[in-house]
Amino acid sequence: MTLTALAIDDEPRALEVIQMHAAKVPFVALSATFTDAFEAIPYLQEHRIDLLFLDIKMPDISGIELLDCLQKVPMVIFSTAYSEFAVKGFELNAVDYLLKPYSLARFAQACNKALEVKQLRQTVIFSDTTSVAPFIFVKTGYEQEKVWLKDICYLEAEGNYVNYVLRDRQLLSRQSLAESLLSLPEQQFLRVHRSFVVAVAHVQKISRHGVWVGDREIPVGASFEERLEKLRTILKI
Structure with a gap:
């Protein structure tokens, strides 16, 4: 099973870290990265994304505000330098919350949680694959x-x-x-x-x-x- 992922962070270095870590997690396929959250919205609307690595504190629009703009919200792993946002992140049902700087081991742990969530969601799908729990x-x-x-x-x-x-x-x-x-x-x-x-x-x-x-x-x-x-x-x- 593969998780198609997208990363949004206004810091290019932070995106480089996610790219390097994702390349070492075999079931994560990072399809694109964005430093501009607004540019990411059309991509999210047009492509099937399982997992979103998302910074919270960004210029113009926060990561939380970005989620409110989406019709379909993928699984989210917040990645931020601000620990005070952790509670809000979990209130939004985030899969995990990565506090910068984080290690490859911590990144892989968060990705494993996302994989488990995807596997769990599939258990509610009936034999008719277009049906979900009613x-x-x-x-x-x-x-x-x-x-x-x-x-x-x-x-x-x-x-x-x-x-x-x-x-x-x-x-x-x-x-x-x-x-x-x-x-x-x-x-x-x-x-x-x-x-x-x-x-x-x-x-x-x-x-x-x-x-x-x-x-x-x-x-x-x-x-x-x-x-x-x-x-x-x-x-x-």
Whole structure:
């Protein structure tokens, strides 16, 4: 099994270290590196990436803000010189957190964790490879609540929380949209705005600048307009 990886760091030397270490880990294939996080976004949208090595404190946009721009978030290993970001990194379900400078052994340990996560995710795939587990668990306070995917209408970001709007109730979970997308199958859920993810099955109507889920019009952000075409393709309209 191979992990296709991408590295983003505003320091060229830091990227060189990742390149050297990745070359010595046989199951990691580093496909590209970027010093400019904005330039990496189109690449992430167009290519299948399993693992992202990501600096947190960068000019213009932080690594955490970058994740919020993505429809599909790969596994993430944060690589940074700032230990104070560690808690936030793990709140985002990061696979690991590498504090610079780190050794090859520590780098390989983080990569092994990512490989284990990928192998574990494959265990939820049924014999029909297009199917995934029909439910997720959503953390609400100190509890984990089982939620059937078919009941999720849309997700809305509310500050440091995500509101899961279901057919019969709502659940508020302390996480980001980027984190919530990690547990949702991409063929069933589409991010159309910095603050909204819609369930494709519950979309009733598509307008010029929004989509309707029930009686709620969900806005489509300017940077997400291409998602309308993807949505039309999925819905065959």
